[in-house]
Amino acid sequence: MAATDTTVVLKPRPQVVAHSVPRKRLSWIEWVTGTDHKRIGILYLYLTFAFFVIGGVEALLLRVQLGAPDNTFLTPQRYNELFTLHGTTMIFLFIIPVFAGFANYVIPLMIGARDMAFPRVNAWSFWMLLFGGLVLYGSLFFNPPEASWWNFPPLSSVQYSHSGGSDAFIVAIHLIGLSSILGGINFIATIHNMRAPGMGWSRLPLFGWAMLVTSYLVVVASPALTAALLMLLTDRHYGTHFFIPSVPGSGIREGSALLYQHLFWFYSHPAVYIMVLPAFGIVSEVLPVFARKPIFGYKAIAASTVAIAFLGMLVWGHHLFTWPISTIVFAFFMISSMLIAVPTGIKLINWIATLWQGAVEFRVALMFACGLIGTFVIGGISGVMLAMFPVDWVLNDTYFLVAHIHYVLFGGSVFGVFAGLYYWFPKMSGRMLSERLGKASFWTILIGFNVTFLVQHSLGLSGMPRRVYEYPASAGWTGYNLVSTIGSFILSAGIGLTLINVVRSLRHGRVAGPDPWKGNTLEWFTPSPPPANNFDAIPRVRSVEPMQDLRRAIQRDSERVGGEAARETVSA
Amino acid sequence: MPSALRRPDRTQRPSRCARPRLLRSALAARLAAPVALGVLVACAVLVPVASARALLPQPGASPNQSHTDSLYTVALIMGFVVFLAVEIGLIVALARFRARKDQVAAQIRGNTRLETAWTAGAVVLVTVLTVLVFIQLSVIKNPARSGPAGLALAGDAEFAALNQPAPPGGNALRIHVNGQQFVWRYDYPNGASSFETMYVPVNTTVLLDLEASDVAHQWWIPKLGGAIDAIPGYTNHTWFKISKPGVYYGQCALLCGQGHANMVAHVCAVPVDQYQTWVDTQKAAITQANKDVSDERALQTRQGGSAAAPPTAHELQLQLAEPVGPSYIPPGCNVTTAP
Ligand code: HEM
Numbered sequence A: 001m002a003a004t005d006t007t008v009v010l011k012p013r014p015q016v017v018a019h020s021v022p023r024k025r026l027s028w029i030e031w032v033t034g035t036d037h038k039r040i041g042i043l044y045l046y047l048t049f050a051f052f053v054i055g056g057v058e059a060l061l062l063r064v065q066l067g068a069p070d071n072t073f074l075t076p077q078r079y080n081e082l083f084t085l086h087g088t089t090m091i092f093l094f095i096i097p098v099f100a101g102f103a104n105y106v107i108p109l110m111i112g113a114r115d116m117a118f119p120r121v122n123a124w125s126f127w128m129l130l131f132g133g134l135v136l137y138g139s140l141f142f143n144p145p146e147a148s149w150w151n152f153p154p155l156s157s158v159q160y161s162h163s164g165g166s167d168a169f170i171v172a173i174h175l176i177g178l179s180s181i182l183g184g185i186n187f188i189a190t191i192h193n194m195r196a197p198g199m200g201w202s203r204l205p206l207f208g209w210a211m212l213v214t215s216y217l218v219v220v221a222s223p224a225l226t227a228a229l230l231m232l233l234t235d236r237h238y239g240t241h242f243f244i245p246s247v248p249g250s251g252i253r254e255g256s257a258l259l260y261q262h263l264f265w266f267y268s269h270p271a272v273y274i275m276v277l278p279a280f281g282i283v284s285e286v287l288p289v290f291a292r293k294p295i296f297g298y299k300a301i302a303a304s305t306v307a308i309a310f311l312g313m314l315v316w317g318h319h320l321f322t323w324p325i326s327t328i329v330f331a332f333f334m335i336s337s338m339l340i341a342v343p344t345g346i347k348l349i350n351w352i353a354t355l356w357q358g359a360v361e362f363r364v365a366l367m368f369a370c371g372l373i374g375t376f377v378i379g380g381i382s383g384v385m386l387a388m389f390p391v392d393w394v395l396n397d398t399y400f401l402v403a404h405i406h407y408v409l410f411g412g413s414v415f416g417v418f419a420g421l422y423y424w425f426p427k428m429s430g431r432m433l434s435e436r437l438g439k440a441s442f443w444t445i446l447i448g449f450n451v452t453f454l455v456q457h458s459l460g461l462s463g464m465p466r467r468v469y470e471y472p473a474s475a476g477w478t479g480y481n482l483v484s485t486i487g488s489f490i491l492s493a494g495i496g497l498t499l500i501n502v503v504r505s506l507r508h509g510r511v512a513g514p515d516p517w518k519g520n521t522l523e524w525f526t527p528s529p530p531p532a533n534n535f536d537a538i539p540r541v542r543s544v545e546p547m548q549d550l551r552r553a554i555q556r557d558s559e560r561v562g563g564e565a566a567r568e569t570v571s572a
Numbered sequence B: 001m002p003s004a005l006r007r008p009d010r011t012q013r014p015s016r017c018a019r020p021r022l023l024r025s026a027l028a029a030r031l032a033a034p035v036a037l038g039v040l041v042a043c044a045v046l047v048p049v050a051s052a053r054a055l056l057p058q059p060g061a062s063p064n065q066s067h068t069d070s071l072y073t074v075a076l077i078m079g080f081v082v083f084l085a086v087e088i089g090l091i092v093a094l095a096r097f098r099a100r101k102d103q104v105a106a107q108i109r110g111n112t113r114l115e116t117a118w119t120a121g122a123v124v125l126v127t128v129l130t131v132l133v134f135i136q137l138s139v140i141k142n143p144a145r146s147g148p149a150g151l152a153l154a155g156d157a158e159f160a161a162l163n164q165p166a167p168p169g170g171n172a173l174r175i176h177v178n179g180q181q182f183v184w185r186y187d188y189p190n191g192a193s194s195f196e197t198m199y200v201p202v203n204t205t206v207l208l209d210l211e212a213s214d215v216a217h218q219w220w221i222p223k224l225g226g227a228i229d230a231i232p233g234y235t236n237h238t239w240f241k242i243s244k245p246g247v248y249y250g251q252c253a254l255l256c257g258q259g260h261a262n263m264v265a266h267v268c269a270v271p272v273d274q275y276q277t278w279v280d281t282q283k284a285a286i287t288q289a290n291k292d293v294s295d296e297r298a299l300q301t302r303q304g305g306s307a308a309a310p311p312t313a314h315e316l317q318l319q320l321a322e323p324v325g326p327s328y329i330p331p332g333c334n335v336t337t338a339p
């Protein structure tokens, strides 16, 4: 098949050119009452990025405390509060909802719909997220939670955490959980029912696949967490004993702390895939556009998404390898966890194969997508090592695990978020982000990230447990910790560059036009930013790359008619 | 160069060496960024690696840890191969297929044979690792035989645990470990107990029964094998066998509250006779302390107090061993500083 798109255009090709960004100032009333998926998407993005910054500041405080042995910068209580808030914020208020933000904005556009299936429910999801965040951070005014993002009993039971922080956590996660379940239902309904004519399952963009599968995971898994937290709440205040172990001497054998762990991880392991599958979806969108080459193995990538999600429901036990459970159960969870490496590996290799023989344009979005491949693989490998449960016994709950989490959630998810940001920002704002600042940001983040977290593997191997607020100088962990702390500041500087880039480009960025990247999917068929109704005419979809078909059709037309091709000619 | 030669079909591309200088410097420019990154990453890896064992767990002082260590090492090597394959693949793809003038991307949508091949490759890799775990599992999980020079305590242990078979020969020292905020307490078979530092004889298989009396804790001495949780309401099991006398450091590894970072654990391995002396002296000291307590209680009852009254502060202090014990510290066990 002949190549259709080269970087050097041989013949001038007609296209819609924008000279300015239509600007309509919205009053705050319109923001608050709006149900347009694009506006809600933007709200999600602003909110989640605000939480990203807050969580990042908390992380820096933690790193400052750990930068020197026997440091007294933070008290143990503050330290515990900060890592609890950091983990909770990053997971529940940043990574999970940030993808809801991107998806809200682009999924209806990508599949040729005019809005989400349930616009008001969509608004409700957003506001529940905001209230959840407010409840969690409201606890700053009395006592923030300090039993880690697991909030696990017995530590989180009323006997050992009497402050209301634990309750704030429970209520906040209820609200956030409601938000993401409603959002999940909405995405499922939208993707199932509102695809453009001709967009069969094998033509759904891969980000659509990722969000669909993620939404199923959310809807299936989240209720387990909600239930566990509700039980914890009644344990704390209404005299139940789901998780409170037998009271010594009373002779009554009551609840089980292990039960909470099962319920919690039944949600929280799939949650890892809820956090990373959408990022994979973004990579699968970005790579083919900038490699100018179709995605390698569309079906394999879509199928691996489904396989990861299915297996992801069966691996929660690998978080419990140190708990009193029989070895045969561990063997099952080891095998299921190992198996996940297979579909994940398929994705990685297919992505590299997508770049192979392409004509790769080094745009920032592509660099972040490739950064994901290069760093996530380290988290994947350490994950396989941790799945071998005897190996997990010597590594779990150490800094090796902290490194692993961050290689997966930062090296995977956050790199995906940044790729998505650089890729879709022109669509959302009508303006381009600066490539130069973006590249500086990318390299700073890549270097800062690895300096911060690579050495943490060694820290864990040399015996430093996670969640300790101090360590003695004699432990020999000082050097690694110092490197890690320095790295965290480099990393923050890199993130800061992107934030500056965003703020600057919102006003002064170059006007993007409808399709600055020569994208493959339908969101690029609309002006940037798209009008309220998205599409005047919804095109018929004939392949996974409808925009290429459209461009080809326009070119054919222009050759026939002689230049002046109008968009209308292709909308069937 | 005639552009007709530049076909998307790469097999027909003129070979690289045919294009002189210009290309080489272009290639150099193209490779600069990836190479710089490679050097940086290599430095980030090599600096810690150079300081010994940066990528390996603590050297084992007990057979279970040594076996885990070898399992880990195999996984690390395989992981490293995968890591290199992915990174090299990625960097080469980016460097070689960077968009250039007239470069045309091949329009390939997949290749079932290749995709099947790397799926099979991944399956083989994880299967090998899984099989290795099963091969090593019993030597890690099941207690080893006590050495001939170990403490002779035949028939001491009862084996109720489904998870932990009896060590061959049956000779083992069984110590009960209790996690509590924020100290470890150890109970020895003869009724002696100690806090924070556990005293054990060398060449003897030591079985640990772990429980907790408040929140969950995790027992972890890096050189003596894997971590294991102490959960209220459950009994968990692990073991170790030390051949070299010395102090082995560890600390609670599961968040247990504000004192979590200070909940340290030391294991001091001493020759069998010294252990025997220690455990006897400790037992005597505790018996004495308990006697003091009951004497005090009797005194108070005589003075009109109730025998069922809760213990007084002084009694508690007498009971809560640390002020009492250890009355005899075997040589080499003086743990005043951390590692
Ligand atoms: C901005 C760069 C980041 C830095 C410097 C950083 C640093 C840290 C530090 C120092 C800890 C505490 C380790 C401990 O005491 O055990 C931690 C824990 C954690 N981080 Fe991050 N982090 C960053 C970004 C993220 C991101 C983006 C995520 C997730 C999306 C994340 C998720 C977590 C989680 C889940 C924990 C565990 C919290 C817990 O133990 O309860 N972090 N991080």
Ligand SMILES: [Cu+2]
Binding pocket: B179, B182, B216, B217, B218, B252, B253, B254, B255, B256, B260, B263
């Ligand atoms: Cu503890």
